[in-house]
Amino acid sequence: MTSPQRLPISLTPLDVALDALLNGLEPVAPVGVTLQEALRCIAAGMPPLPACPPRDTAVADGYAFCARDLVGASSYSPLALSAPPVWVEAGEAIPEACDCVLDSDSVDLSGPLPQVLAEAIPGQGVRRAGGDIAAGCLLVEAGRRVLPRDLLMARTAGVERLNVRRPRLGIVNVPGGSVTADLIAESAQATGAETVSFTAAGRDAGSIAAALDDGACDLLLIVGGSGVGRTDAAVTALAARGKVLAHGIALQPGRTSAVGRLSNTPVVVLPGAPDHALAAWWTLALPAVDRLSGRRQRKTVNLPLARKIASHVGIAEIVLLERKQDTWTTLAVGELSLGAIARAEAWLAVSGGSEGFAASAPVDAYMLRD
Incomplete structure (x- = not known):
């Protein structure tokens, strides 16, 4: 039939x-999903994040000090301490009066009094409050795809769910x-x-x-x-x-x-x-x-063509492209083999009102590979 x-x-x-x-x-409409479910989805509106870390924290294991108290300290002129210094682990908040962290090799505890063998500058060995995430910043802008690095930010800030349009x-x-x-x-x-x-x-x-x-x-x-x-x-x-x-x-x-x-x-x-x-x-x-x-307009990559593209007027034709030496090399026009599809890095559609593009003409192409 x-x-x-x-x-x-x-x-x-x-x-x-x-x-x-x-x-x-x-x-x-936006929906709240787990971080794992949010990956690759398009973000919707989200509240601003708090500062992270919320307080100054140690970047490495060591002893917490106030830098101005260590001026002049060296192995030739050790600075004796009246009390043992405070030890902090990496990621821990440092004491309020401290602004630097020295490693264990810079402090001698073998004698009757602890001695400091090196100077330091304010902020040495320390991540300042908000150093990872500034207070008030957005985790993901609305309309942008959620990427693995966004999930890292979310986990660091203690966020468990994200608003997305799915x-x-x-x-x-x-x-x-x-x-x-x-x-x-x-x-x-x-x-x-x-x-x-x-x-x-x-x-x-x-x-x-x-x-x-x-x-x-x-x-x-x-x-x-x-x-x-x-x-x-x-x-x-x-x-x-x-x-x-x-x-x-x-x-x-x-x-x-x-x-x-x-x-x-x-x-x-x-x-x-x-x-x-x-x-x-x-x-x-x-x-x-x-x-x-609700995705923002997809970005294109603009490069000149290595060779001209000839197209039939009246029909929009799909062109597959491969990037070589900062130019677009044409793999296929209108007839797309599976081999060309597998190799292609980008595509564009030649408008039905166009006869194509001249060699060296800059064209915008949509990327196929992230």
């Missing part, structure tokens, strides 16, 4: 499809494309989103439609079945349950992608081929995830 799915005569420009997908989309992504795998579905699920997890995956009972429209659930997610991804093959029916299933905003995107690879709505939930239908699915993920699904996460 011939599939009822057909691409329209005129493909939808990528920017038009993306605008339709993002229309009305707002960041999800959208829920539902991923429906159309049978026959599990490799691509795993790729998209792992890509989604890398954004810090909470993902739930389902596999439709079959490739027919009824089975796919039955697997669609808008109540359990903030963004729904359907992987596979977006084309015009005899067993492709994902877009037909979406039309039966919701609304198709665009099917057939002026994107290479990824032209059989679709965007739509299931009730109020945005939907992206990604092709089953890995390269086509990645193109749709980068240009359609990932911007939706970023909008839901």
Whole structure:
């Protein structure tokens, strides 16, 4: 039986499809999660941190002193003490009247009176109050991804939970494309989103439609079945349950992608081929995830091109890049082999209104590797 799915005569420009997908989309509400759960999520508003350490502390094991009391002390002119000095371990608060720490080799305890054999300067061997974390600073700025070093700060400050925006992504795998579905699920997890995956009972429209659930997610991804093959029916299933905003995107690879709505939930239908699915993920699904996460605009790296990039007018083409000697070297344009995908360090989309870029032209590319 011939599939009822057909691409329209005129493909939808990528920017038009993306605008339709993002229309009305707002960041999800912040939630409090454990530090382990917060890793890679997008931070929401957080209260300022207290000073850390709260008091001056010893950086190393040794004896605590006031530096001005040690002026002139040396091995040739030891300074005798009337009482044993106070020993402090690294990380301990030093006594109020002290402002430096000397190691054990600088103090002689073998005689009847303790003797100091070296001078010191204020702050020597000491971490000042607020030296690690200044009072009032933010652990993570809202809209930024939580990194391992942020968790170090949190643990040091005694923070146990962080506020993040963590959208829920539902991923429906159309049978026959599990490799691509795993790729998209792992890509989604890398954004810090909470993902739930389902596999439709079959490739027919009824089975796919039955697997669609808008109540359990903030963004729904359907992987596979977006084309015009005899067993492709994902877009037909979406039309039966919701609304198709665009099917057939002026994107290479990824032209059989679709965007739509299931009730109020945005939907992206990604092709089953890995390269086509990645193109749709980068240009359609990932911007939706970023909008839901409240993420700041992703940073790009600007470098000149080693060679020119020629592109077809009317279709946005994905370009894979590798960095060599502070230039972007093109690995693939429009047709993305798995080898090129594995090697690529960055990507960019040549606009459908552009014929490409000249050699040595500076271009902004999104990094694929952190």
